[in-house]
Amino acid sequence: MPQNLISATATAVFIVGPLLAILINNLLPRTLAQKICLKVGIAATLLQIAAVCSCVWLFFANSSYHISFSVFWNMSAQPGAARFYVDFLSLTVMLAIGLVSLVSLLTANESIKDKALNFSNLLMICMIGMNGLVMVNDLFSLYIFLEITGIAAFVLIALLREERGLEGAFKYLAMSAIASVFLLASLALIFMETGDLHFANVAALLSSPAQASQPLLLMIASLFFITAFSIKAAMVPFHGWLPDAYQSAPAAVSVLLGGIVTKAAGVYAIIRVLSGAFSGVLAGVFSHVQNVHVVFAILGLVSILYGAIAAIGQRDMKRMLAYSSISQMGYIVLGAATGSVIGLVGAALHFFNHATFKGTLFVNAAALEKQTGSTDLEVLPCGLQARMPLTAISSMLAFFSTAGIPPLAGFWSKFLIILAVWQSGSPLMAGLALLASIITAAYFLRIQRKVFFGQPDDSSNEITEVKGSLALAEWLLSIITVGCGLLFPALLLLMQSKGLF
Amino acid sequence: MQTFFILLCLALMICSAAAVMMFRSLIKATVCLAITSVLISIVLFLLGAYWAALFELSVCAGLITVVFISTISFFSKERRSEEQERDHHSRFRLLPYLMVVCGLALLALLVLSGFSMQSIPALPPAFAEFKQILWSNRQVDILAQIALILAGSFAVIVLFKEINTNDENKGA
Numbered sequence A: 001m002p003q004n005l006i007s008a009t010a011t012a013v014f015i016v017g018p019l020l021a022i023l024i025n026n027l028l029p030r031t032l033a034q035k036i037c038l039k040v041g042i043a044a045t046l047l048q049i050a051a052v053c054s055c056v057w058l059f060f061a062n063s064s065y066h067i068s069f070s071v072f073w074n075m076s077a078q079p080g081a082a083r084f085y086v087d088f089l090s091l092t093v094m095l096a097i098g099l100v101s102l103v104s105l106l107t108a109n110e111s112i113k114d115k116a117l118n119f120s121n122l123l124m125i126c127m128i129g130m131n132g133l134v135m136v137n138d139l140f141s142l143y144i145f146l147e148i149t150g151i152a153a154f155v156l157i158a159l160l161r162e163e164r165g166l167e168g169a170f171k172y173l174a175m176s177a178i179a180s181v182f183l184l185a186s187l188a189l190i191f192m193e194t195g196d197l198h199f200a201n202v203a204a205l206l207s208s209p210a211q212a213s214q215p216l217l218l219m220i221a222s223l224f225f226i227t228a229f230s231i232k233a234a235m236v237p238f239h240g241w242l243p244d245a246y247q248s249a250p251a252a253v254s255v256l257l258g259g260i261v262t263k264a265a266g267v268y269a270i271i272r273v274l275s276g277a278f279s280g281v282l283a284g285v286f287s288h289v290q291n292v293h294v295v296f297a298i299l300g301l302v303s304i305l306y307g308a309i310a311a312i313g314q315r316d317m318k319r320m321l322a323y324s325s326i327s328q329m330g331y332i333v334l335g336a337a338t339g340s341v342i343g344l345v346g347a348a349l350h351f352f353n354h355a356t357f358k359g360t361l362f363v364n365a366a367a368l369e370k371q372t373g374s375t376d377l378e379v380l381p382c383g384l385q386a387r388m389p390l391t392a393i394s395s396m397l398a399f400f401s402t403a404g405i406p407p408l409a410g411f412w413s414k415f416l417i418i419l420a421v422w423q424s425g426s427p428l429m430a431g432l433a434l435l436a437s438i439i440t441a442a443y444f445l446r447i448q449r450k451v452f453f454g455q456p457d458d459s460s461n462e463i464t465e466v467k468g469s470l471a472l473a474e475w476l477l478s479i480i481t482v483g484c485g486l487l488f489p490a491l492l493l494l495m496q497s498k499g500l501f
Numbered sequence B: 001m002q003t004f005f006i007l008l009c010l011a012l013m014i015c016s017a018a019a020v021m022m023f024r025s026l027i028k029a030t031v032c033l034a035i036t037s038v039l040i041s042i043v044l045f046l047l048g049a050y051w052a053a054l055f056e057l058s059v060c061a062g063l064i065t066v067v068f069i070s071t072i073s074f075f076s077k078e079r080r081s082e083e084q085e086r087d088h089h090s091r092f093r094l095l096p097y098l099m100v101v102c103g104l105a106l107l108a109l110l111v112l113s114g115f116s117m118q119s120i121p122a123l124p125p126a127f128a129e130f131k132q133i134l135w136s137n138r139q140v141d142i143l144a145q146i147a148l149i150l151a152g153s154f155a156v157i158v159l160f161k162e163i164n165t166n167d168e169n170k171g172a
Helices: A003-027 A030-062 A088-111 A113-135 A139-157 A163-194 A199-206 A215-232 A241-248 A251-274 A290-312 A317-337 A341-372 A389-403 A409-423 A427-452 A469-497 B002-022 B026-046 B050-075 B082-091 B095-112 B130-137 B139-171
Strands: A066-069 A084-087
Touching (some): A003 B139, A030 A113, A088 A113, A088 A341, A088 A469, A113 A139, A113 B139, A139 A251, A139 B139, A163 A199, A163 A215, A163 A241, A215 A290, A241 A251, A241 A317, A251 A290, A251 A317, A317 A341, A317 A409, A317 A427, A341 A469, A389 A409, A409 A427
Antiparallel strands (some): A066 A084
């Protein structure tokens, strides 16, 4: 495999590509840039999706399932230096990043045309942040890319500068700052103990904490680390900022936040530090620390149950989806916390699935808001299935996938996660996770029954189906949800036959 | 003696950081922030992290202060009454006590864990050269810094630039 060529291309596409899009948008005359900025962004996201697919093909073609590389101006960086690292887990997440960013841009095309240039610039920065934190193998670089993602997301929420948006953005900023303080403190303590922040070196030390000169400091570092990423991932009880941020953000930003940002900035980091992932080359920082696994498993289960129960009582659709996201992110963390290969595969698949079905639901919320002017379930007219058939069908598919109904994509990932929890010797946890899945079906059926099913009332006479880029986004995500559901068994068998797990 | 200076600087740093929160005037808060950065630079210098001290001094104490003061001079037109100033001070009156309690708790924690300045590992010789650190070992962070600066710039544009334009329109 031409290692240098692939490394240069990967850096160019995943980091420099979005930077180039920002450059193009801002060098063009403002009127022209306003017209084409979303298209430039769409090109960058399509390029990312194509690059991920190419990497997967190259991995299978060469039977080499990970690649470590430096920035293109210095390929021969020293071993142990901060480098980029890509394996199947990172590729899965980067595919989700590309896909959700694409859908967010399509949604923005219909909803925030007058702020399109700022939106596109900030989205590209957010992409750089997420791509970076997915590819790094050094804790300090992880922190910097987390901050980039956080700053871009915070400004995106406040993009329209409405009172609600500013309030949501402030809550997000405040919680994010607290998480950053905990994370930095944790990194400082780890560095004091190990003199290094490279994943593998820290993991080697933590695998035998008894040999550490100051085990108490390591314990405090672990505690700070758990707190920081629990805030970023909005795990219960650190979830307070998430419903306000999702509800108050513009529709296109809600798609981005709900689809990928919270997961990439919080949940991905948890998966990465809990496990060596598929290849086993990139060691998980806390993969040998049993207590950290247990704490995350409990946080995951509490989030699953609390998110599902709290979602039932919500009357705003975006707020309900926010609580549903807390519940679904709990599943991902629970799967990763098992530490088993099945649990990790389930977590990675659920990560991707959640990006698609939650992306669909937020696009549906944007469509309803555009056509009816509200996302309040008490205000929305009944029987919209006849007026908005595409939105109704895509919404139903996404709901079923979220609830884990076979053969949709969500079923396979939830099945693997619950199986892994059962096999790890926790049948009670597995049972509770299954119960929450039934609750999920219940609150989603409430939306379907209230908004889409039933006889159309007079107030819905003027309402029509969305067209253009919103309809395209609904089609695209629905096809992926169904397609992945049908293809996952074959994909899992292929990965197993290649010895990936 | 060096440990005493480090602890003194850290104590002063905490005081100036608290003052950042307590001052209502943005200019005064910015000056306190710059003082905090200068004190961090001194601590870094005393601990032997010369390049980190240099960057902290030039970027955080210098550049960031200039950017803050420029931004404030562009946008800040607010004037507060003495009563509002008093209200503000009364809101933060517990902050110094809280910080002292937290500081003592951290100190107790460090003493209990057997912490000492000597336990901080020295940087390995291979990492000593700044050029090597920046271009070979931390090259990923250079890209990240570019993105971080862009994020900050767009944040200012989105959140402040148009507010200023609106204010000017209203004035006209």
